[in-house]
Amino acid sequence: MWITIALMQWGFVIRLKRLGLLGLLCALSACSSSPRLIDAKSDRSAAASPYGATALAGNGYGFAPSSPSKSPTSLYREVNVKKAYIPKGRHGRKVRRSMRPSYITIHSTQNFSSGADAMRHSKALNNGKLRAPKRRGGNRIGYLTWHYTTDEYMAVQHLPTNEQGEHADFDGPGNNYSVAIEMCEHRGNSRSATIERTAKLSAWLMHRYNIPLRKVVPHYHWRRKGLTPEHKNCPHYLLDNGHPGAKWQWFLAKVNKHYKSISVGSPNLIPLPTAAGYRTAVAATGRPAAAAVRRPAPAPVVKRKPAPRPSARYHTVKKGDTLYALARRYKTSVGAIQRANRLSGSMIGIGKRLRIPLS
Numbered sequence: 053m054w055i056t057i058a059l060m061q062w063g064f065v066i067r068l069k070r071l072g073l074l075g076l077l078c079a080l081s082a083c084s085s086s087p088r089l090i091d092a093k094s095d096r097s098a099a100a101s102p103y104g105a106t107a108l109a110g111n112g113y114g115f116a117p118s119s120p121s122k123s124p125t126s127l128y129r130e131v132n133v134k135k136a137y138i139p140k141g142r143h144g145r146k147v148r149r150s151m152r153p154s155y156i157t158i159h160s161t162q163n164f165s166s167g168a169d170a171m172r173h174s175k176a177l178n179n180g181k182l183r184a185p186k187r188r189g190g191n192r193i194g195y196l197t198w199h200y201t202t203d204e205y206m207a208v209q210h211l212p213t214n215e216q217g218e219h220a221d222f223d224g225p226g227n228n229y230s231v232a233i234e235m236c237e238h239r240g241n242s243r244s245a246t247i248e249r250t251a252k253l254s255a256w257l258m259h260r261y262n263i264p265l266r267k268v269v270p271h272y273h274w275r276r277k278g279l280t281p282e283h284k285n286c287p288h289y290l291l292d293n294g295h296p297g298a299k300w301q302w303f304l305a306k307v308n309k310h311y312k313s314i315s316v317g318s319p320n321l322i323p324l325p326t327a328a329g330y331r332t333a334v335a336a337t338g339r340p341a342a343a344a345v346r347r348p349a350p351a352p353v354v355k356r357k358p359a360p361r362p363s364a365r366y367h368t369v370k371k372g373d374t375l376y377a378l379a380r381r382y383k384t385s386v387g388a389i390q391r392a393n394r395l396s397g398s399m400i401g402i403g404k405r406l407r408i409p410l411s
Contacts, residue, residue: 121313124259131253132206136174143180144197149216153261155230156254156268157220158303159198160237160287168238170201170208177210189278190222198232200253204245207233207253213261219271226274231257235287243289251303255310265308270296364392369404382408 138145161173176182177197186194198219199211211217213231220226233253235246254268271286272295285294290303367378375386375398389395392407400406 120315124256124314127252127310127314128256131249131256133200133209133253134171134206135209136171136178137212138177138197138210144177144182144193144195144218145211145215147193149228151214151216151229153213153229153231153257154263154267155226156257156263157226157230157232157271157274158250158254158268158287158290159219159232159234159271160289161201161234162237162286162288164238166239169236169241170203170206173201173234173236174208174210184218191218192223193218198234200231200233201236202233202246202250202253203236203238204242204249207249213257221274221276224274224277226271230269231261237289247290247303248306251306252310254307255314258307258311259314265304265311268304268307270300272296364407364409367406367408369400369402369406371402373400373402374398375400378406378408382410384409 140148161168163173180195182196183194184191184196186192195218197211197217199209199213199217201208201210216227217232218227219232219234220230233250235250237243237246257263258265258268270290272283272291275282276284285291288294290299291297292299365382367373367382375389375395379386379389386398388409389406392409
């Protein structure tokens with residue numbers, strides 16, 4: 053008996069050790085900056101979003117979206133945005149160019165220095181430390197500027213989203229119409245947490261400015277005239293061999309998942325008002341759906357247009373008829389009958405067909 057208990061305890065300890073080793077391996081892989089982490093096959097974020105309505109036609113039922121699972125305000129709080137604008141009239145904000153955002157451009161800082169987090173980049177921008185050669189057809193202000201920097205803990209905002217930055221393509225649409233987000237990649241920063249925060253911020257900006265997912269683009273998207281290569285390998289760890297591919301689609305799936313959570317909600321079965329829909333709803337839910345099945349609305353009452361009213365009628369003159377009598381009979385005037393029949397006097401012949409105008 054004691055031997056049996058000892059063996060059971062020993063097996064339990066071995067099992068714990070195995071679990072501990074497995075947890076350690078998971079923790080190391082989660083914090084790794086290896087590009088292999090950005091793999092749609094190994095990350096559930098690349099799977100189809102559970103949000104969004106799917107309409108099924110011809111089978112008597114369909115899916116309709118319920119209310120969103122969270123509010124835009126809740127998502128914005130999860131991003132943890134800290135505003136630290138570059139001072140007006142100084143450094144990168146000496147010249148203000150207004151903007152109406154229609155794109156979101158994703159960058160990576162490529163600053164691997166220890167401690168180069170979002171707040172450190174904010175201080176560098178505010179103190180005018182990020183200079184760039186100002187030249188005709190190139191950088192317009194002599195500084196680099198963008199709107200947000202994200203790391204594993206927060207997102208720091210440097211410019212209002214209605215002002216242009218200097219981050220993408222000089223005087224091109226990337227600078228003129230896009231909100232720029234730089235992702236930190238310094239030593240010790242969690243790349244996965246930074247990407248997740250960036251995806252949430254992108255989703256919130258999409259909702260805020262009605263920007264479609266196809267206009268969430270990498271820095272690579274914008275052509276930099278006069279530089280080689282014209283399309284920068286940025287953000288490098290979300291591109292495949294320097295070009296948007298599976299990794300970029302993986303990131304967009306994350307953005308779309310968060311966007312759908314505040315805009316569409318999860319799908320609910322809505323039976324359609326048909327016999328097939330009733331049977332399908334009962335089969336799907338296991339209970340009669342009489343309360344859920346909507347009765348067909350009554351057919352709309354179509355008001356027929358009255359037949360067009362004739363503009364005149366005709367009368368064949370009989371013995372004893374006079375223009376005055378005909379005018380009273382048909383509620384018109386003698387002059388109207390005369391004009392309609394081109395009569396110069398009051399004499400009318402028996403058998404003559406007169407046109408009687410309607411008043």
